[in-house]
Amino acid sequence: MGYHCIHEPKCIRLRRDEFFCEDKVLIRRFMVNMQQEKQVYTRVYYTMECMEETEEDPYNYLSLILSTNFSVPFYRYSNNSTDGELRVTDCSIPSSNLSVLFGGESAGFFGRRDIILEILTVDCKDEETHFSMNHWSGLETLKKLYIICPKLSKVDNDLFSGVSKRLEHLQFTDTEIQYLPKRFFSNMEVMETLDLRRNKLRSFRSSYLRSMWNLKKLYLSENEIDSLDDDIFFQTKQLTHLKLESNSLTALPTSVCSLRNLQNLNAGYNRISFIPKDCLRSLPSLFSIYLNGNRLFTFGLASESILPNYNNELSSFETLPNSSTTLEQSRNLKNTWIGGRGVWDLLLDNNSLSSLPDEAFYGMVKLKVLKISSNKISHFPENIFSRNKNLYHLLASNNLFTHIPARLLKNNTRLRTLDLSHNLIETLHEDFFSNSIKLCHIDISDNRIHHLPDKIFKPFKSQKPECLEFVLDMSRNRLKDVPELSIPELTHLDLSGNHLTLFKTEILLQPSRLQELNLSHNLLHTIENSDGPVEIKYPFGKLEVIDLSSNQLTELPTFGFKLATLKHLNVSSNNFKEPLSITMSLCHAYFHSLETLDMSRSRLKGMVLRYDYITVEKLKHMDLSHNFIDLEDCIEAVDARRLVWGCVSPLYSFTALELLPILTASVIFSLLLPLLFSPSTVPSSAVVKIPFPLNP
Incomplete structure (x- = not known):
């Protein structure tokens, strides 16, 4: 179980490097051997987790354990120092007399004198918190500092003055802070990553970055910033990642155009209404542009200048321009593409774009992902993607397209995803x-x-098996017939919500990998079976789901081919007219793996018993609710093994049945009576769900 520490009886040592104090504070330490550039060193990890309020300051216990001597391997390499990492979770800040816990003569060392504290994480508990510079006093070797404090609302001007000169990574997230002191980030010349996500910041001034010559990553996402100084990035020439999403920005600062090392720009979900056109195109390292969720109306049309060097813009208008006018203007524009040659990802979805110039993406030869969904675009120029030969994903749903050019994708031989829905x-x-x-x-x-x-899908007949899944969704259209499905790799087919009245099963002969077929919410009255040779009639080895609900079928379809892998069949909300021979129908279709069968709301008038020795052994859930079923018909039978006589119901064959939603009182009686005489015919785990009688 453990034993009490000599110097602190309130602490129990559970294992060699694990301590539990007051049954509320858990402190651990462990070591990991690291290697960097052929140099081996040891990193010592300490963690302190506070589970409840303690009688004493938990940092008292931490101080005791930090001073405990334990062996650290020594390596005979040029860099043989040992660095340390400390993570504090759900603990209040140290009391004043412990504010120099790591300070004094240690000068950044803790535990053994040769362990250098380089990484510190403080994850505050959900209570009012205030830090002062004394809390970081003496941490001269600290390189990475992570602070996550939900109730922190104010910080001192000189909070990081004791550690700022060596700090390379600062994460200050998930607080209530709205404003930062002017000199809050002073003397941070070696800072590489500044993470200020998920705060309540209303502004972020250029003075904060003035000393960060080496800054590479800046994260300001999920704040309430409405503007940035135009010159804010003139001093951060090394910036590679800039994340500004989920703020209230109305424009990008023009100094973004000077960031020639910028690789990733995320300004999604703001209120940006224009982008300097030549700006992003001129950044040679940029490969990812996220401008989704903004207020862009058009791009490529001339507007007022922002700066003399960037006088062409993506412009915003108070009212939508006349569609024919914008279309004619867009055709006459040259070099209007928004990104440079190296851009891979371009996200422009959830804006109000009304048109696309002919050369909108002309120079973006490495473009792989393009999202223009949820705009108001009504026209695709035929050659708009002619140079985007590396395009993998094109998402253009939720627009106003009425006509798609026949040769729109003529050069896009690598395309994997196409979304033209809605x-x-x-x-x-x-x-x-x-x-x-x-x-x-x-x-x-x-x-x-x-x-x-x-013959629209005929080109896929020669498709190589490269897709893990092939999904074809043609649902909620006005289709009255189905084209030839010459897609051998097809796995998921959705034809629901159309106007189909007849479905020929021979359509499914070519997609031999089909796993799911959805024909629900059509006008189907007939499933026409194939009359081909037996070996062709039974092609399926993977089909698991068939949905035929909400049609006009009058009988349970047999499909005419073997469905040995089918697990789920839904034929609810149809119009079955004659009493149904369920067992024989299921066996005839070879539904050996069927687990769920839904025949609810199908106007079933009865189930005629057809006794045979073939059973649907895996059926667990059969829904017969909201019908006109009467199960009074049964056959006298004897169980020779148990010498039990009784009346066999139409459910006799379903030996694995667990859930049976039914409806009327006559059904209840018809089910319970046979059970009294032949309980062995129904498994002990079966649940019969009996709602109150209702009019179907």
Whole structure:
């Protein structure tokens, strides 16, 4: 269990390097051997976690354990020092008499005198907190400081004056701080990463970064900043990552245009209405641009200048321009592309873009991900993606497209994802996919498509098996027929919410990897089976889900082929007219793996018993609720093994049944009566769900 420490009876040593004080404070230490540039050194980790309020300051216990002597391996290398990391979680700040816990003669050393404290994490408990410079006094060797304090609302001007000169990484997040003192970040010449995410900052001035010549990463996300000084980044030439998302910015500072080392710019979810056009295109290292969730209306159209060097802008207008006017203007624009040659990711979704110039992405030859969803774009220039041969993902949902050019994707041979959902598209050209046979995800749902050419998917017939899943979503359109599905790699097919009245199972002969088929919410009255040879009629080895709910079927379909892997079948909300022979229908379709069967709300009038020795052994959940079923029909039978006589119900074959939602009183009686005579026919784990009688 452990033993009490000699110098502090309130602490128990549980293991060699684990201590528990007052049953409320857990302190651990462990060592890890590290290697960097062929030099081996040891890092010592200390953690202190406070679980409840303590009688004494928990830092008293930490101080005691830090001073405990223990062996540290010594390596005969040029750099044989040992550095340390301390993490404090859910503890209040040290009391005043312990504010120099690591200070004095130690000069940044703690525990053994040769352990240098380089990393300190303070994760405050959820209570009022205030730090002063004394708390960091003596931490001259500190390189990384992490502070997460939800109730911290104010900081002193000289808070980091004792550690700022060597600090390389500062994380100051999740606080209530709204304003920072003017000289809060002074003398931080070696700072590389400044993380101020998830605070309540209202402003961030250029003076804060004046001494950070070496800053590489600046994170200001999830604050309440409404503006940044135009010259804020003139002193941070080494900046590579800039995250400004989820603030209230109305414009990017023009000094962004001077950051030639910038690789990642995230200014999503602000209120930005224009971007200096030539600015981002001129940054040679930029490969990721996130401008989603802003207020951009158009780009490429001339507007007032911001600075003499950047007088072409993405502009904002108070009202949407006339669509024909903007289309004509966009066609006449040259060199209007927003990013440079090295950009991989461009996110412009959730704006109010109304048009795209012909050369919007012309120079972005390395572009891989383009998101323009949730805008108001109504036209795709035919050659807009002609030079984006590396495009992998194109997402253009939630726009106003009515027509898609036949040769829009002629040069996009590497495209994997295409999302054109939630538009006003009526059809696609037969050659639309002719050069995009590497697609694995096609979403054209929620459009106005009434017909697709029968051979539109023919190019995929020669597709190599590179997709883990191939998803084709054509749901919620106006389709009355289904084109030939010559997609051998197809795994998920969604045709729900269309106007289909007839479905021929021969359509499914080519996609042999199909796992899920959704035909719900159509007008289907017939599933027409294939009449081909037996070996062709039974092609499926992976289909697990079929949804035929909310159609007009009058009988349970058999599909005409073996479905040995089918696990879930939904035929609810149909119109079955005759009493249903469930067991025989299921066995005829070879549903050996079926686990759930939903036939609720299908106007079933009865279940006719067809006794045979074939059982659906894995069926666990069958929903027969909201029907007109009467289960009075049964057959006298004898269990020869147990010498038990009884009446076998139509549920006899479903030996694994666990849940059976039913409805009427007659059904209840018909189920319970056979159980009295032949309990062995129903498993002990079965649950019969019996709601109050309702009118179906």
